[in-house]
Amino acid sequence: MNQIDPQDTWKHICKVDELDDVEEDEGLQVTVDNGAIVAVFRVNGEFYVIEDLCSHGNASLAEGFLEDFDVECPFHGGKFDIRTGEATAFPCATAIKVYEVKVGDGVLFAKVSPQAPPPDEEAKDA
Numbered sequence: 001m002n003q004i005d006p007q008d009t010w011k012h013i014c015k016v017d018e019l020d021d022v023e024e025d026e027g028l029q030v031t032v033d034n035g036a037i038v039a040v041f042r043v044n045g046e047f048y049v050i051e052d053l054c055s056h057g058n059a060s061l062a063e064g065f066l067e068d069f070d071v072e073c074p075f076h077g078g079k080f081d082i083r084t085g086e087a088t089a090f091p092c093a094t095a096i097k098v099y100e101v102k103v104g105d106g107v108l109f110a111k112v113s114p115q116a117p118p119p120d121e122e123a124k125d126a
């Protein structure tokens with residue numbers, strides 16, 4: 001059964017067929033209705049949704065290159081395992097978020113928490 005419980009925190013990510021035009025070694029960037037920006041990958045028919053921000057800098061991992069389950073950051077070549085978020089190659093050392101996914105009625109959903117607001121630089125200096 002693919003029933004979607006409207007009471008839980010699942011967020012609509014995209015229609016599954018939107019990924020048909022995305023190569024398996026590429027990601028799709030999606031902005032979720034709560035403001036979070038995620039990168040979606042499909043490997044061997046399985047879907048993976050991760051936060052679309054490298055933990056080393058301001059880079060989109062959706063624009064990176066996927067090899068097996070490691071996405072390589074387009075900026076400095078750091079890597080993350082899209083299954084766990086673990087940093088797997090220098091210079092990345094801090095894990096990124098990965099989100100639980102499910103598919104229902106041809107739609108990909110993920111449990112995506114709202115994007116944390118950027119740090120308030122003025123507040124830090126006060």
Ligand code: FES
Binds near residue numbers: 055056076078092
């Ligand atoms: S910004 Fe991603 S490795 Fe540096």
